Amino acid sequence: MPTKPGQQSPRRPRRRMRAATLALATVAGTLTGLHLWLNTNAFGDSTLCGGAVATEEAEAVLTGPGRISDRPGPRRAPADGETGFDCIIERSAAGLPGSKTGRLHVQGTRERGDFAFTGGRWPDPSTVSFFPGGGVAPGRAWVQLPAACTDRQAGVAEAYAEVGADPAKLVRLLTDTANRISGRAGCAQGEPLSAPDRIAPAAPQRPATADSVCGLPGFTLPAVARETFQDAGSTWSCGTAAGEGAEQAYATFSATQDPAVIAGIRKSEGFTGQGFDATHTVTECSGKPTYFAMEPGPRYTESLGAGAPAPRDLFTAFTKAAEAGFGCAKPAAAR
Incomplete structure (x- = not known):
């Protein structure tokens, strides 16, 4: 029916409603995308620390919301050949009240083959839960690289995390890391290293x-x-x-x-x-x-x-x- 002079077409409110809905959807989509970018690891890289650490494994250790990022560790340029690296991994959430930054320090080092039993910067071995090729103590763990990676000193992948970090997840991260860095250094063994099925608790x-x-x-x-x-x-x-x-x-x-x-x-x-x-x-x-x-x-x-x-x-x-x-x-x- 024709619209009388001065009378608004009924289609115009519908168009305005559709435009407003579209605008709201656009804003909501933008906010959702921003949230995913700032507070989750969606669309992030699959590896960290120059390809030494799997992002998925780091996410498992650093629980909670936040985006994963990495930066060089304090040694920055380790002289440990192709298996050496030093990396700080962080997970932080933007705009979430009460959230804190989770931090994980992962590195590839070289030590004398009996490093785990000689003190120094390593914990008292009587407080360590050992498993084949590695050990875990509150807030830290290590996995030894294959014997072919030993050149005057043994290759080691080690990590420092919060004391309450899940030891099994930390060991899985380091086992994967040890396989990655030994593979790129050409000293991997025939079968890749595997994480233990069970880690015994520390004895009182x-x-x-x-x-x-x-x-x-x-x-x-x-x-x-x-x-x-x-x-x-x-x-x-x-x-x-x-x-x-x-x-x-x-x-x-x-x-x-x-x-x-x-x-x-x-x-x-x-x-x-x-x-x-x-x-x-x-x-x-x-x-x-x-x-x-x-x-x-x-x-x-x-x-x-x-x-x-x-x-x-x-x-x-x-x-x-x-x-x-x-x-x-x-x-x-x-x-």
Whole structure:
């Protein structure tokens, strides 16, 4: 029907409504896209840290909202050949009240093959949950690269995360990273490294038994009151403590038959065939190469002038007591 002069066509409001709806949809789409870009990792790269780390694995470790980004770590230009890198991965959410930035430090380094048992920047091995080719402690983990990647020192993929980070997810990230960097360096093994099906929880400290410290019959340490005992099958470690409240570390004793660790040890600079020194040795036990180590603690060092045995003698007592458990044909201490 014709529209009378001065009367508005009924089609015009419909057109305006459609235009307004389209405008709102456009704004909503823009806001949605902005949210996806700022607060999720949609449309992001599939790898980080120059291709060393899978973004999907980093997302699994850094839970919560936010976009994943990466930047060079403090070492920036590591001199570790093709397997070396240093990278900070962050996940932050924009405009979300109460959100915080999650941070993950991942790097490829080189260490002496027995690095996990020698202290320094590495945690006390008695507090570590070991698995074949690696270990995990609260807030950190590492995976050893294949033996072909060892050149004077063993290749290692390691990560530092928040203490509450899921250890299994952290280990999966590092296993994938180790495969990536060993592959591009041309030192990968035939079958790729695989993450363990299960990671045993860290053991709590317990009272020490006077005549079988660390569960070794005949091994006695009169000053020791508490111990932390870890047994992952191929790797064994025991930290001992003494003093008021049993807080002062006396010594940590370790042993491993892990083939990946043994291979890294044997190819490391300074290895003589029997070990590195008098308290870091390798011997044959039931046909298996077995590494033994002892790291003295503050209490033991302080007690050396008050009748404590010399480090080599204490190490000999430890390895002699450990022979039965590992089936060694002869004392493991260096002669």
